[in-house]
Amino acid sequence: MKSYSKILDGWFSEICPMWPGIALSLEIDKILYSKKSKFQQIDMFQTKNHGKMLVLDGIIQLTQSDEFAYQEMLAHVPLFAHPNPETVLVIGGGDGGILREANRHDCIKTIDFCEVDEDVINVCKKFLPDLACGFDDPRVKVHIADGNAFVKAQKSRYDIIIVDSSDPIGPGEALFEQPFYQSLKTALKPNGIIATQGESFFLHKEC
Amino acid sequence: MKSYSKILDGWFSEICPMWPGIALSLEIDKILYSKKSKFQQIDMFQTKNHGKMLVLDGIIQLTQSDEFAYQEMLAHVPLFAHPNPETVLVIGGGDGGILREANRHDCIKTIDFCEVDEDVINVCKKFLPDLACGFDDPRVKVHIADGNAFVKAQKSRYDIIIVDSSDPIGPGEALFEQPFYQSLKTALKPNGIIATQGESFFLHKEC
Numbered sequence: 366m367k368s369y370s371k372i373l374d375g376w377f378s379e380i381c382p383m384w385p386g387i388a389l390s391l392e393i394d395k396i397l398y399s400k401k402s403k404f405q406q407i408d409m410f411q412t413k414n415h416g417k418m419l420v421l422d423g424i425i426q427l428t429q430s431d432e433f434a435y436q437e438m439l440a441h442v443p444l445f446a447h448p449n450p451e452t453v454l455v456i457g458g459g460d461g462g463i464l465r466e467a468n469r470h471d472c473i474k475t476i477d478f479c480e481v482d483e484d485v486i487n488v489c490k491k492f493l494p495d496l497a498c499g500f501d502d503p504r505v506k507v508h509i510a511d512g513n514a515f516v517k518a519q520k521s522r523y524d525i526i527i528v529d530s531s532d533p534i535g536p537g538e539a540l541f542e543q544p545f546y547q548s549l550k551t552a553l554k555p556n557g558i559i560a561t562q563g564e565s566f567f568l569h570k571e572c
Numbered sequence: 573m574k575s576y577s578k579i580l581d582g583w584f585s586e587i588c589p590m591w592p593g594i595a596l597s598l599e600i601d602k603i604l605y606s607k608k609s610k611f612q613q614i615d616m617f618q619t620k621n622h623g624k625m626l627v628l629d630g631i632i633q634l635t636q637s638d639e640f641a642y643q644e645m646l647a648h649v650p651l652f653a654h655p656n657p658e659t660v661l662v663i664g665g666g667d668g669g670i671l672r673e674a675n676r677h678d679c680i681k682t683i684d685f686c687e688v689d690e691d692v693i694n695v696c697k698k699f700l701p702d703l704a705c706g707f708d709d710p711r712v713k714v715h716i717a718d719g720n721a722f723v724k725a726q727k728s729r730y731d732i733i734i735v736d737s738s739d740p741i742g743p744g745e746a747l748f749e750q751p752f753y754q755s756l757k758t759a760l761k762p763n764g765i766i767a768t769q770g771e772s773f774f775l776h777k778e779c
Contacts, residue, residue: 378597386599386621390585392592414593431774567638 377410377418379425383532384568389425391415397492402484405531409492417492419460421485421531432462432496440466443525443560444473450524453477454552456512457537457562458529459485464499467527477523479508479515513539519552526553528561584617584625586632590739591775596632598622604699609691612742616699624699626667628692629742639669639703647673650732650767651680657731660684661759663719664744664769665736666692671706674734684730686715686722720746726759733760735768 371378378390391412398409408420416429427435440463444450451474455463459480467476478500480486486507489497500507508515516526526549531537539545540561549559578585585597598619605616615627623636634642647670651657658681662670666687674683685707687693693714696704707714715722723733733756738744746752747768756766 376595386619388583388597390595390597392594412593434774567641 377412377420379420379423381424381532381534383534384565387568391418391425391428398488400484402482404482404484407482407484407488409488419485419489419493422534424532424534426531427460427462427496429493429496432460436462436466439463439527439529439560439562443527443558444470447524447556447558450558451475452523452525452554454479454516454519454523454526456516456526456528457481457531457540458527459483460489460493461486461497461499463527463529464502464505465496466499468499468502468505473504476502476505477508477515478505479510479512481509481511483509511539513545513548516545516552517548519548521554522552524554524557526557526559528559530562532564584619584627586627586630588631588739588741590741591772594775598625598632598635605695607691609689611689611691612738614689614691614695616695626692626696626700628738631739631741633738634667634669634703636700636703639667643669643673646670646734646736646767646769650734650765651677654731654763654765657765658682659730659732659761661686661723661726661730661733663723663733663735664688664738664747665734666690667696667700668693668704668706670734670736671709671712672703673706675706675709675711680711683709683712684715684722685712686717686719688716688718690716718746720752720755723752723759724755726755728761729759731761731764733764733766735766737769739771 372393375392376390377393378388380388393410394413395411397411400407405422410418412418418428419426449472453467453473453476455478457480459482464478528540530540533541579600582599583597584600585595587595600617601620602618604618607614612629617625619625625635626633656679660674660680660683662683662685664687666689671685735747737747740748
């Protein structure tokens with residue numbers, strides 16, 4: 366599977382076989398970064414009206430204008446649902462937004478942060494410092510590693526696991542398959558909570 | 573203000589000065605209807621993956637694939653929030669979707685339905701019969717009239733008023749201005765409830 370996004374007449378369009386027949390387009394002022402990492406194509410655009418935008422393999426990951434909604438929902442719902450979350454694992458989310466929100470919970474003692482693509486972290490630290498501001502918290506330990514392999518090695522260790530994956534295309538594909546979910550369950554402490562990026566109920570009705 | 577939507581390479585793009593720099597595009601199989609009424613340009617498209625789509629003055633009103641979310645939220649939240657809604661006014665929404673949902677509430681005795689553009693009703697009855705199925709309920713009285721003028725003539729009459737307007741461009745413009753909201757309040761019974769289409773918090777942050 367491959368996405369076919371492109372810039373035409375100054376507009377970037379997210380055209381992808383995962384959601385055929387529908388596309389979101391944003392007007393672009395400037396390409397700030399465009400380079401292939403070991404894992405994926407990383408693009409950072411200055412949009413005309415929605416701040417900077419991070420795109421991986423042609424798929425929009427976030428814009429500055431609305432990223433808060435995603436980060437806040439994915440981080441705070443499980444963290445407030447748990448009576449005393451002390452040990453947290455965040456898989457994916459190299460932009461650092463989930464860390465920024467999770468760090469606000471004083472009861473947390475340690476956050477393991479596992480991202481496969483170090484270049485995403487570095488690009489976000491450079492272009493989105495307000496987003497990628499959570500890496501320096503002393504409770505955060507960064508692991509540059511495959512999330513699937515990382516979680517497989519953990520047993521009854523985490524109160525909360527947050528999976529901030531990209532889509533089931535490219536490096537994040539294994540994070541949508543059953544063995545990964547079994548590993549997540551094993552890595553949780555009793556009464557632990559998992560929250561994951563689950564694509565869109567409107568675009569993937571068969572799931 | 574004018575929208576600049578267009579079909580290019582088989583894709584319809586909703587490009588509008590109300591949300592500059594961002595556009596939603598859908599792939600079109602067929603143009604089913606395209607004609608200017610007394611009030612606005614009415615287009616009905618067969619999309620490739622989202623069923624039929626109603627477009628007024630270049631702005632997407634609904635697709636069959638997700639219209640339920642809008643109709644259900646705008647109708648059922650106020651109707652369930654009121655202890656005994658008997659008299660209801662629906663302004664706009666010529667597609668009939670709000671009527672379809674409101675009709676499910678047995679406690680309702682009368683629904684005044686006020687739509688300015690009869691052509692929208694007729695086009696939807698023809699192409700979207702599953703949506704425009706609520707007009708024949710004996711409790712519904714259809715008024716082809718300007719919503720702003722209609723509501724101004726009512727006093728303490730409705731338990732619920734639902735404003736299913738189009739956007740503040742074209743015939744729906746007055747439905748976003750203060751005098752209209754004052755008329756709505758006067759038209760409500762004590763403890764009545766108003767629910768309106770309120771545009772998007774993400775796209776209109778200054779509102």
